[in-house]
Amino acid sequence: MQTTPDMAPASAPPSAPAATATRPEDEKLGLFANIAYGIQHILTMYGGIVAVPLIVGQAAGLTPADIGLLITASLFAGGVATILQTMGLPFFGCQLPLVQGVSFAGVATMITISGNGGIQAVFGAVIAASFLGLLITPVFSRITRFFPPLVAGIVITTIGLTLMPVAGRWAMGGNSKAENFGSVENILLAGVTLAIVLLLSKVGNATISRLSILLALVAGTLIAWLTGMTDFSQVGNGAVFALPDIFHFGWPTFGVAATISMFIVILVTLVETSADIFAVGEIVETKVDSRRLGDGLRADMLSSMLAPVVGSFTQSAFAQNVGLVAVTGVKSRYVVATGGLILVVLGLLPIMGRVVATIPMPVLGGAGIVLFGTVAASGIRTLAKVDYHGNMNLIIVATSIGFGTLPIMLPEFYHHFPTWVQTIFHSGISSSAIMAILLNLMFNHFTAGNSEEPSVFGAAAERVIRYTDISQLEDGDYFLDGKLFDAAGNEVPLIRPAEH
Template sequence: MTKISRSTAAVPTRPEDEKLSIGASFAYGFQHVLTMYGGIIAVPLIIGQAAGLSPTDIGVLIAAALFMGGLATLLQTIGLPFFGSQLPLVQGVSFASVATMVAIVGGGGIQAVFGAVIVSAAFGLLIAPLFSKIVRFFPPVVTGSVITTIGLTLMPVAANWSMGGNKKAADYGSVSNIMLAAFTLAVVLLLSKLGSSTISRLSILFAMIVGTVAAIFMGKADFSAVGHGAIFALPMPFHLGLPTFNIAAIISMMIVVLVILTETTADILAVGQIVDTKVDSKRIAAGLRADMASSLVSPVFGSFTQSAFAQNVGLVAVTGVKSRFVVAAGGVILVVLGLLPILGRVVAAVPLSVLGGAGIVLFGTVAASGIRTLAQVDYRNNMNLIIVSTSVGFGMLPIAAPTFYDQFPGWVGTIFHSGISSAAIMAILLNLLFNHLKRGNPENPSVFAAGTDRLITAELLEHLQDGDRCEDGKLIDVDGKEVPVTGEIPQAANGSSPH
């Protein structure tokens, strides 16, 4: 087997600047494309069907989504002066805007959606530097809560994919679909266990290929449509008509842009944490500008708001490949898929059940990364535990009960229907309330903090003697002295335990 080699160039100063061989870069980049492909085509499918477009025009929307996603990814990863975080972040059409765009389509057609996206993206581009200034309000207690929520909120996507993806299909939720997802998951785990680091890092890609082969034998993969349609198609400017500008639509999309900026900020911080690189306010501002600049241009070619894809953050964590040039290679593949619909139809033939099996690992890894971040948080004599619990719980509300905000005004649902945005907003506000505006905080915090400060470990128990006892929640030794139950075991002058 040919070994995928890394560049022999000098070790980069930043982990994300590592350059792999061209073959490795495009192999890992293709894995990123497979991970997000189902998500990136879902939005144009939903909007196109809501607008009553023909299959041909819906195909144009899909091609535009792939094309613009690729260009946005290149801008985010490679970067230009003041644009692009230069982090391994895959860009694509944002899910946060779907409900709002469907509502706009019903009132003014798809042209009103394009107009609202253009104006709201320009608004987002202007305020991007302001968002970048909040980085100091994202300590581990905030970022850990948000990253954990990102992973948890993506699990319903993995579950839906595992069940077949199409709720109207006769076999949706069938045992065969779920078993196909389980088989793909098992292949991921098996390949990850093998000694070869190359195979382990490409386990998601190989598992998808193996899963698709299995799906063919099960009669669940259909490649018959690959040969139908144009081989090459260049996205044409304003193919579906010139944009129209409706005030109500623009205002609603501005709210969506605030949500997207919040989510992208969280994704930039998340991938920075995983890559272990410095992320400051300037870098966040550059990443947000890339987001909004891409969103501003997208409607010209028939696409919508762009944002970072959280599921690909999980892929960076799973593979351990931190190079931004790998993701840039994925951006090139997306551009090619947008220009060659026949290749897009090949990728589209991968059954969603296969993607679901891989998604369980990917999305779970994002949540695990958040938990790892939360492990760095100091919970002693403060209110950090209630910040984490409330933020994650608040973020889970729209996941546990999707209709939770249906009776509220539309703008409330737009903001808080996203579990990621809900958790981010709550974590930021509670961190400000308890850790920055400290006036009024009790000297001895509530039960949420008191219970976290007295942890008895097995090592401490080994040093207890007969006669030690508990009084008023404290551990007292035979001499009547309190035994500390956090931190290091107290040492006597001769270096031994006081017991």
């Protein structure tokens, strides 16, 4: 247990192997594994990626055929954005296993814009606001030092909590206006799917365990088909192959008010994408610096700016797929890039999209409980690394998570505030991220005025001892006058964190 300064990693000179070591995200699993795990990623986020064009298209008064084109365009744009994010180009793409798709953050704003200027005004606002977002990414890419484990853990935990109501609505049937929404049959189907995920995860075979989500989705869909809860009769109706139609809905129109409203959404998207990049970096156990964050944000904005050309909307990382990376332990970006290619194919083959669309929402909900819960658990694991001794970190965690859960539990909480306030704080993710960053700055960076004695909140955590510290103790170790000694009476140096 003896630890001496000359044993510290900092004393070792930089070595060539450290520079040439393969990053976890660069692992190559082979074609079959890439396809299988890639399909699993797409099935996980498929319900989310089609929901936005469905909602916005209906609000804009589009015909079912045009709404179908919006969905196809969103699949295609999401695939291209995913490939750009995972494989990367110079200055674009973080090269991490992140699935890109249509962002939920702008749904309310896009519905409002469509009511005033039609779908063309929505596309114009997305293009203009995304361009502005692309210009300001250098500012966002320099905030890495403000995302220590304290902040990252808060945001990751809130991402998981924010997504749980989505899983719940899926388990109940997805459409709250449907007669069978919340029926026993829907919830039982979700429960059976969840049980299959858990049982397959327990199987000794590593491949089956990693594919548990995909296999459970297939099994759940088959059960739904056998019980009459889904059918494949509509799969053959419609075109088999179709290229994206450039500006099918006409040329975009640009308005100042619409652009400003959408730019607020872009700011929220940048915050959420930053959180997702840090989250997946933590899960994959790879370094995310300001350069890599900037590349990821620029890919997000470029994809969002180009998506309306084919008839889609703002693109961002899908948090549920971050959970899938954590559940399966498959960290390869090539798996997600393959998923992006599958999305492109689905965008070119409407018939394939119709096949995937037969997966009932309760089946997605059953799998979503595990996926989204894993995101929250990953955040809790990150928060376990934080030092809570003699500081205000506990109140930072408590306040930030509480602030983030308010719009989750009470979506109407900000309804009487201005639209820009609603847009920013209606998202639990952006709410907790903003609060965590501000409180971390207040208490851990701008320390002037901080009390030398911890408050009741800091004192509450003083007696907490991490299991990782206890595991380092050996038989015969003892404490005396605040110092640790081994059985022979030699003092064991204590190392305290340099910063929070």
